[in-house]
Amino acid sequence: MNKLTLEVLTPEKEAVNRQVDSVYLQGTLGRLGILPEHTTLISTLDFGVLELNDGGVREEMLCGTGLVEVADNRVTVLVRSAEAKGDIDVERAKQAMDRARQRRDSKAEDIDMLRAEASLARAVERLRFSGHQ
Numbered sequence: 001m002n003k004l005t006l007e008v009l010t011p012e013k014e015a016v017n018r019q020v021d022s023v024y025l026q027g028t029l030g031r032l033g034i035l036p037e038h039t040t041l042i043s044t045l046d047f048g049v050l051e052l053n054d055g056g057v058r059e060e061m062l063c064g065t066g067l068v069e070v071a072d073n074r075v076t077v078l079v080r081s082a083e084a085k086g087d088i089d090v091e092r093a094k095q096a097m098d099r100a101r102q103r104r105d106s107k108a109e110d111i112d113m114l115r116a117e118a119s120l121a122r123a124v125e126r127l128r129f130s131g132h133q
C-alpha cells in the first residue's frame with residue numbers, strides 16, 4: 001500500500017516530516033480526509049486538529065490557520081502554528097482566554113471584535129485539546 005509524505009511547517013519549525021497512511025485536516029469548507037493517490041488539491045485551513053494515522057497508530061496536532069497542498073502523494077501543510085498535546089502551555093492559554101474575553105466584553109470602540117473572538121476561540125480550543133476544559 002502506498003504511503004503519503006506529510007510535511008507540516010510553521011514559521012518557527014518543521015513540526016512533522018514523515019510517512020503516514022492518512023491525514024485529516026480542518027479545511028475551511030469542512031473536514032478533509034487524505035489517503036494515498038488523492039487527487040491534486042489546494043485548500044485553506046481553519047484552526048483545528050490535524051490527525052495522522054500510521055500503522056494503526058493515530059496522532060493529533062492542533063494547527064493554526066494556513067494552507068494545504070496535496071500532489072503526488074505529498075501533503076504539504078503551511079500553518080501559523082502546530083502543537084502536540086504536550087506542547088501546550090496551559091497557563092498561557094488561560095491568560096490568552098481571559099485577555100480575549102476582557103477585550104470582547106469591553107465597550108471600547110477601538111476593539112477589533114473579530115480578532116478578539118478568534119483569539120478566544122484559539123485559547124478555548126488549546127485548553128480543550130490539552131484536556132484542561
Ligand code: ATP
Binds near residue numbers: 064093126
Ligand atoms: P498568545 O496570545 O498566547 O500568543 P495566540 O493565539 O495569539 O496566543 P498564535 O498566534 O496562535 O498565539 O501562535 C503564536 C505562536 O505561539 C505559535 O508558535 C503557537 O504554537 C504558540 N502558542 C500560542 N499559544 C500557545 C500555548 N498556549 N502553548 C504553547 N504554544 C503556544
